[in-house]
Amino acid sequence: xxxxxxxxxxxxxxxxxxxxVLSAGGTLIHAADGAAxxxxxxxxxxxxSPAAYEATTxxxxxxLGVGAFNxxxxxxxxxxxxxxxxxxxxxxxxxxxQQFNKTAVIDSFxxxxxxxxxxxxxxxxxxxxxxxxxxxxxxxxxxxLDQNHSLVKIVEKPVSDLxxxxxxxxxxxxxxxxxxxxxxxxxGIFDGFMEFNTDGAFTSFIGANKxxxxxxxxxxxxxxxxAQRSQMIMFTPTEFTNMDMNDxxxxxxxxxxxxxxxxxxxxxxxxxxxxxxxxxxxxxDVRYTSDIGPSRLVDIDVTDxxxxxxxxxxxxxxxxxxxxxxxxxxxxxxxxxxxxxxTPTAIERVGDDFLVLDKAFGEITVFRxxxxxxxxxxxxxSYFRGEEEKAYKLYDQTVNRNAxxxxxxxxxxxxxxxxxxxxxxxxxxxxSFEQNHYSKAFxxxxxxxxxxxxxLIMTIIIVIVASSLLIRGYRxxxxxxxxxxxx
Amino acid sequence: MxxxxxxxxxxxxxxxxxxxxxxxxEHSKKLNLILSFVIMALxxxxxxxxSQYSGFLVNIYNPEYFNSLLEITYVVVPIIFWCIANWSLxxxxxxxxxxxxxxxxxxxxxxxxxxINFPWIWLSNVISIQETAFYYFCNSAAVIWSMxxxxxxxxxxxQFSPTKTIATILLTxxxxxxxxxxxxxxxxxxxxxxxxxxxxxxxxxxxx
Numbered sequence: 001x002x003x004x005x006x007x008x009x010x011x012x013x014x015x016x017x018x019x020x021v022l023s024a025g026g027t028l029i030h031a032a033d034g035a036a037x038x039x040x041x042x043x044x045x046x047x048x049s050p051a052a053y054e055a056t057t058x059x060x061x062x063x064l065g066v067g068a069f070n071x072x073x074x075x076x077x078x079x080x081x082x083x084x085x086x087x088x089x090x091x092x093x094x095x096x097x098q099q100f101n102k103t104a105v106i107d108s109f110x111x112x113x114x115x116x117x118x119x120x121x122x123x124x125x126x127x128x129x130x131x132x133x134x135x136x137x138x139x140x141x142x143x144x145l146d147q148n149h150s151l152v153k154i155v156e157k158p159v160s161d162l163x164x165x166x167x168x169x170x171x172x173x174x175x176x177x178x179x180x181x182x183x184x185x186x187x188g189i190f191d192g193f194m195e196f197n198t199d200g201a202f203t204s205f206i207g208a209n210k211x212x213x214x215x216x217x218x219x220x221x222x223x224x225x226x227a228q229r230s231q232m233i234m235f236t237p238t239e240f241t242n243m244d245m246n247d248x249x250x251x252x253x254x255x256x257x258x259x260x261x262x263x264x265x266x267x268x269x270x271x272x273x274x275x276x277x278x279x280x281x282x283x284x285d286v287r288y289t290s291d292i293g294p295s296r297l298v299d300i301d302v303t304d305x306x307x308x309x310x311x312x313x314x315x316x317x318x319x320x321x322x323x324x325x326x327x328x329x330x331x332x333x334x335x336x337x338x339x340x341x342x343t344p345t346a347i348e349r350v351g352d353d354f355l356v357l358d359k360a361f362g363e364i365t366v367f368r369x370x371x372x373x374x375x376x377x378x379x380x381x382s383y384f385r386g387e388e389e390k391a392y393k394l395y396d397q398t399v400n401r402n403a404x405x406x407x408x409x410x411x412x413x414x415x416x417x418x419x420x421x422x423x424x425x426x427x428x429x430x431x432s433f434e435q436n437h438y439s440k441a442f443x444x445x446x447x448x449x450x451x452x453x454x455x456l457i458m459t460i461i462i463v464i465v466a467s468s469l470l471i472r473g474y475r476x477x478x479x480x481x482x483x484x485x486x487x
Numbered sequence: 488m489x490x491x492x493x494x495x496x497x498x499x500x501x502x503x504x505x506x507x508x509x510x511x512x513e514h515s516k517k518l519n520l521i522l523s524f525v526i527m528a529l530x531x532x533x534x535x536x537x538s539q540y541s542g543f544l545v546n547i548y549n550p551e552y553f554n555s556l557l558e559i560t561y562v563v564v565p566i567i568f569w570c571i572a573n574w575s576l577x578x579x580x581x582x583x584x585x586x587x588x589x590x591x592x593x594x595x596x597x598x599x600x601x602x603i604n605f606p607w608i609w610l611s612n613v614i615s616i617q618e619t620a621f622y623y624f625c626n627s628a629a630v631i632w633s634m635x636x637x638x639x640x641x642x643x644x645x646q647f648s649p650t651k652t653i654a655t656i657l658l659t660x661x662x663x664x665x666x667x668x669x670x671x672x673x674x675x676x677x678x679x680x681x682x683x684x685x686x687x688x689x690x691x692x693x694x695x
Contacts, residue, residue: 043551430543435544436616438543438544439544439617442615443615
């Protein structure tokens with residue numbers, strides 16, 4: 001190949017060198033932007049983003065001094081940062097304080113002089129008064145304990161016309177609102193959550209998911225006999241996978257819908273009132289490979305300022321959204337390193353830190369905010385509280401750290417808008433693709449400009465009208481003269 | 488004379504029956520062709536400018552995928568497909584139109600798309616989101632006007648009855664679908680062949 005003239009050889013060598021240099025440069029750049037995390041742009045493209053959270057500590061039963069956890073399935077953290085770990089396999093609840101020191105272990109409760117224990121409990125909820133609600137799945141009941149861990153009531157299998165006679169009550173997740181109503185997510189229930197009143201009597205179902213129909217399946221059903229149809233898959237609504245309650249008493253729930261809305265915010269009537277005004281609907285990953293498929297959300301945690309996080313059990317990722325439905329950050333993953341999981345089942349926030357519970361490993365991973373994460377959290381919070389000035393500064397810092405965070409620009413824009421700087425705010429709204437806000441700012445800006453230059457604009461219009469009239473009159477006169485000369 | 492040439496397209500779009508009659512029987516073919524190419528170029532320019540400079544409220548475009556050359560093909564390819572399909576059908580269906588006439592009548596029918604959309608490129612920058620209704624209304628009006636002109640033009644050029652024109656237009660659309668399919672097939676086969684040859688060449692070249 002290199003048998004040509006020396007000159008040609010030199011040329012080829014030079015070209016090769018250039019190529020090598022170019023490719024080396026390319027890889028260098030690539031290595032530099034191998035970011036820790038990602039975000040989704042307005043165009044639903046994944047873009048690089050700094051990490052908002054970092055795994056710092058790994059807690060297991062042994063280093064907490066309570067013995068190894070056996071298939072723990074739920075976590076709950078109270079507003080004053082007391083941590084309740086539901087150790088299902090060992091039928092106990094381990095209570096930790098903020099520094100992860102064991103303060104109590106609850107494995108039984110007294111009822112009419114006898115001690116009762118739990119059997120494979122799956123769900124736990126702790127109210128602000130430190131009342132414990134435990135979904136005691138194996139014993140087919142929900143147990144309500146007060147702050148001293150003594151029994152308040154037991155909710156057994158409800159008697160209702162809405163339930164089949166042979167129905168087995170298997171509660172798996174529970175929450176309680178401020179009016180002491182208990183909401184239960186039970187296995188084999190497709191009609192939504194079961195609502196129990198203060199006395200523990202069943203009242204109704206709320207928030208049933210919509211039925212998802214597979215068109216192909218429906219097509220074949222049309223042509224099959226009744227006997228065949230009874231053998232086919234039934235169209236049932238998807239079950240919920242988890243729920244949480246925010247401080248206003250709204251239930252945030254996740255379900256296993258593949259294509260529909262897999263995150264819901266239910267009001268007391270069971271209507272979905274989640275705001276989905278982000279660039280895409282909150283549902284975990286937007287872009288995914290077809291072999292693994294969309295995210296399967298198994299837990300949700302809602303904190304103050306309408307910020308909520310969901311856990312994807314397929315990829316072990318935790319997605320956080322703000323109240324408007326804007327995607328804030330993601331962290332986690334599957335694997336064996338710190339900050340990666342095998343079977344993540346529950347997430348909870350302790351202040352701004354995250355606890356992620358891994359069922360198979362029986363471990364809790366603690367994630368703490370990075371500076372970027374702290375700034376972004378605070379920015380969203382101060383905007384939510386209406387502190388425009390502070391939000392402006394914090395969003396500005398966030399954008400400096402992550403220029404790819406499209407929705408942060410609208411935060412800056414809104415602050416500028418409040419200050420009456422319409423033209424600048426328009427620029428920011430444009431960058432965050434917020435057409436409605438852009439339009440509002442533009443209308444005010446247009447009014448401002450028109451008012452400022454009213455004199456000039458009116459003068460120009462009058463001059464144009466007058467001159468056009470004059471020209472027309474002049475032409476007419478000229479035309480008449482011509483006619484005259486013709487005659 | 489020059490002035491009349493400039494006025495003629497505007498006359499055609501408001502008086503399509505007379506205008507297209509003149510186009511077929513009165514005007515020189517050369518002049519019509521020149522005007523058609525000018526109209527096509529103007530439409531391309533309008534589309535390119537519109538995707539770049541239209542107001543933010545009516546036009547969110549991703550600069551990564553912006554390509555002026557593609558905008559050209561979006562105008563030229565449909566026109567050529569339409570003309571070829573229409574010509575091939577109408578020659579079989581006793582249409583009187585020649586290919587040049589079909590081409591010029593099609594291009595002249597696109598004038599509303601230019602004269603309505605071009606001012607809106609700039610106007611759309613000074614409207615609010617409530618006022619975008621006017622923008623979309625004008626856009627659809629332009630399209631409907633163009634389709635009406637296309638219909639009249641086709642009818643006049645071929646000297647068809649209205650029902651026959653509608654039938655040919657529908658058949659033309661089917662023919663376009665066929666042509667698009669054949670083109671796709673052709674290009675994908677061509678691509679495969681070219682890649683096969685390059686791979687063979689590479690194999691031989693690397694062997695030494």
